[in-house]
Amino acid sequence: MPAPRKYPDEQCERAIRLLMGLVEQPNGPSINGTCLRVGEQIGANGDTLRTWVKQAWVDASKQPGATQDKARIAALERGGRELRRGNAILQTAV
Numbered sequence: 001m002p003a004p005r006k007y008p009d010e011q012c013e014r015a016i017r018l019l020m021g022l023v024e025q026p027n028g029p030s031i032n033g034t035c036l037r038v039g040e041q042i043g044a045n046g047d048t049l050r051t052w053v054k055q056a057w058v059d060a061s062k063q064p065g066a067t068q069d070k071a072r073i074a075a076l077e078r079g080g081r082e083l084r085r086g087n088a089i090l091q092t093a094v
Contacts, residue, residue: 007044011044015042015044016053018038019031019034019038019049019052020056020057022038023053031053035053
């Protein structure tokens with residue numbers, strides 16, 4: 001059973017939108033300082049906010065990460081299973 005979430009999903013999404021809007025501006029502030037300031041304002045840890053933003057970047061394909069790798073690996077494994085199944089059918093036909 002997973003641990004209960006400390007922050008509601010609405011708060012996470014709102015904080016991510018706010019942080020990404022600030023950091024992605026031309027000549028915008030750094031992610032570290034922004035996360036600390038926003039974290040103090042909304043009552044969340046700055047490191048937690050930084051983790052949320054980095055994961056949001058990975059999910060949005062703006063930064064390479066585990067989410068993209070997992071999808072690619074799953075597709076490759078699915079293709080490998082199909083090939084093994086095809087080979088097994090061909091071997092039994094011979």
